[in-house]
Amino acid sequence: MQPHGVPKALRTDTVIVMSDHRLQRAWQVLRREGLRSFWFKFLGVLGYRRLFLLSRSLTEPIPAVSASLPLTMNWLTPAELTEYLAFRSATGAEQIADRLKRNQRCLVARAQGRWVGAMWADTQRAWIEYLERELPLAPGEVYLFDAYTNPAFRGQAIAPAMSAELLRRFRDEGCPRALRGTLPENLAALRAHAKAGFQTYALMGRIKIGPWRHDFLTVRASRAQIT
Ligand SMILES: CC(C)(COP(=O)(O)OP(=O)(O)OC[C@H]1O[C@@H](n2cnc3c(N)ncnc32)[C@H](O)[C@@H]1OP(=O)(O)O)[C@@H](O)C(=O)NCCC(=O)NCCS
Numbered sequence: 001m002q003p004h005g006v007p008k009a010l011r012t013d014t015v016i017v018m019s020d021h022r023l024q025r026a027w028q029v030l031r032r033e034g035l036r037s038f039w040f041k042f043l044g045v046l047g048y049r050r051l052f053l054l055s056r057s058l059t060e061p062i063p064a065v066s067a068s069l070p071l072t073m074n075w076l077t078p079a080e081l082t083e084y085l086a087f088r089s090a091t092g093a094e095q096i097a098d099r100l101k102r103n104q105r106c107l108v109a110r111a112q113g114r115w116v117g118a119m120w121a122d123t124q125r126a127w128i129e130y131l132e133r134e135l136p137l138a139p140g141e142v143y144l145f146d147a148y149t150n151p152a153f154r155g156q157a158i159a160p161a162m163s164a165e166l167l168r169r170f171r172d173e174g175c176p177r178a179l180r181g182t183l184p185e186n187l188a189a190l191r192a193h194a195k196a197g198f199q200t201y202a203l204m205g206r207i208k209i210g211p212w213r214h215d216f217l218t219v220r221a222s223r224a225q226i227t
Pocket residue numbers: 146147148149150153154155156157158159160181182183186187188189190191192195
């Protein structure tokens with residue numbers, strides 16, 4: 001027996017199993033998402049993270065975007081929490097309850113009786129968890145985040161149709177502009193958001209090494225220039 005009563009063979013096995021798991025995950029990212037995505041995820045682990053910021057004016061016309069199947073959409077209610085968590089298992093009950101408490105709103109879409117999409121919006125604060133940083137909002141701006149389409153229904157313009165519905169709802173509430181953040185390598189999201197009229201206007205990020213941190217924002221166009 002080794003220190004702490006753990007046989008040496010077992011301790012060694014555990015270490016091998018853990019690194020195997022990490023290697024497997026890295027290999028999956030490399031295969032599924034390609035070298036570029038793998039490289040930026042690796043840099044993210046090391047402390048370099050960045051996002052494209054996208055903007056869409058709500059004072060310009062909002063063309064109808066139709067999904068390829070009929071959708072019904074409604075704001076998520078507390079009574080639907082259990083269903084939501086079954087649909088989007090990556091988020092915890094406490095996190096969703098906290099979002100609702102902060103007046104963040106979630107549009108949910110159903111088709112053929114199934115949950116097919118969800119998209120969140122906040123008009124008070126744009127907290128970007130990935131960058132551990134806030135994007136300051138001008139008065140009336142709405143920040144859209146955590147867009148998600150059921151994997152079995154992807155590629156049917158559900159996310160763009162939901163974005164367009166959100167844009168109309170917030171325009172009717174008097175919001176002049178919608179913003180969102182997307183990983184540059186998330187091509188599916190960039191394509192989906194472009195269909196709803198979003199354009200990239202900046203790259204926002206941070207470099208963090210231990211306690212040292214540098215935040216950056218590279219602006220391509222002012223928000224006002226984005227229609
Ligand atoms: C990004 C996401 C919300 C897009 O939703 P969607 O309803 O599939 O949107 P669209 O139908 O417009 O498809 C967008 C792009 O996804 C890609 N796509 C098409 N079929 C797909 C499929 N079966 N599976 C995955 N991606 C597919 C295509 O590139 C498509 O663009 P194109 O129509 O111009 O070819 C969805 O892929 C998703 O939930 N991804 C995981 C969460 C995520 O990344 N969220 C975005 C945070 S910013």
